[in-house]
Amino acid sequence: MKRYLAIVLGLCLLVGCRQAPGDWVRGPCPPGCLKANLHGADLREADLREAYMEAADLSGANLEGADLSGAIMWETNLREANLRGADLTRASLSGANLTGADLREADLTGADLREADLSKAILVGAQVTQDQLRQAKSLRGATMPDGTVHR
Numbered sequence: 001m002k003r004y005l006a007i008v009l010g011l012c013l014l015v016g017c018r019q020a021p022g023d024w025v026r027g028p029c030p031p032g033c034l035k036a037n038l039h040g041a042d043l044r045e046a047d048l049r050e051a052y053m054e055a056a057d058l059s060g061a062n063l064e065g066a067d068l069s070g071a072i073m074w075e076t077n078l079r080e081a082n083l084r085g086a087d088l089t090r091a092s093l094s095g096a097n098l099t100g101a102d103l104r105e106a107d108l109t110g111a112d113l114r115e116a117d118l119s120k121a122i123l124v125g126a127q128v129t130q131d132q133l134r135q136a137k138s139l140r141g142a143t144m145p146d147g148t149v150h151r
Helices: 005-015 130-134
Strands: none
Touching: none
């Protein structure tokens, strides 16, 4: 069963979000809310098309098979997130932290990876171009789509 954006909004209600460092808000996130805390959330197969998650903490989250096409995730923390088979087509991941993220079989067609940290990420079988990867901040230790490890 697909999960929908309401899950993210519901989690925001539960865990809160903050507009500035140390400024946590409980209840419905106000307009322009930044840094939603979804650390470790189970969002498998979630429908998050065109979601706005700027600077959110999705570290360790399970987003396997999620539809994040067109999502805006500038400077989002996706460290060690499971994005296996996720649809990230046209997603804006500029400045995102994808260190150690599992992106096996993910579709990154047209995704913006400028200044994204892909250190130690697993990209085996991912649909991503060399031009996109050249825009990344770091690929150190990443397992590339062809299975080689970037130095």
